[in-house]
Amino acid sequence: xxxxxxxxxxxxxxxxxxxxxxxxxxxxxxxxxxxxxxxxxxxxxxxxxxxxxxxxxxxxxxxxxxxxxxxxxxxxxxxxxxxxxxxxxxxxxxxxxxxxxxxxxxxxxxxxxxxxxxxxxxxxxxxxxxxxxxxxxx
Ligand SMILES: [Zn+2]
Ligand SMILES: [Zn+2]
Numbered sequence: 001x002x003x004x005x006x007x008x009x010x011x012x013x014x015x016x017x018x019x020x021x022x023x024x025x026x027x028x029x030x031x032x033x034x035x036x037x038x039x040x041x042x043x044x045x046x047x048x049x050x051x052x053x054x055x056x057x058x059x060x061x062x063x064x065x066x067x068x069x070x071x072x073x074x075x076x077x078x079x080x081x082x083x084x085x086x087x088x089x090x091x092x093x094x095x096x097x098x099x100x101x102x103x104x105x106x107x108x109x110x111x112x113x114x115x116x117x118x119x120x121x122x123x124x125x126x127x128x129x130x131x132x133x134x135x136x137x138x
Pocket of ligand 2: 035083085089090091101102
């Protein structure tokens with residue numbers, strides 16, 4: 001996970017223009033574990049940046065993903081979610097409350113899933129669905 005300062009310097013190093021809106025989006029994502037949706041980020045930023053658009057959030061997220069600062073998740077078929085943890089890991093989404101939880105992906109799990117194939121894996125998207133512990137008891 002990166003800090004806001006590290007995120008900004010990573011963008012600067014790669015020659016990306018630093019704008020107030022880009023910094024604000026980075027700041028909103030820094031250290032978050034709740035996998036916020038684009039809509040959520042938009043609502044949170046609208047107060048300070050009344051002119052911010054969805055397009056800005058989408059394109060900035062795309063940029064941050066290219067620079068390996070975030071992952072863009074499609075675990076929910078109705079929206080995209082952002083994850084500031086760029087390290088490979090899977091996700092579990094509760095179909096009742098929408099909560100998204102991290103699932104560790106180990107080297108040996110990837111090997112198991114490959115079933116002996118010789119291919120080289122460069123990224124993994126693992127999505128699981130079901131009921132989270134608190135929805136399960138209801
Ligand atoms: Zn739940
Ligand atoms: Zn995650």
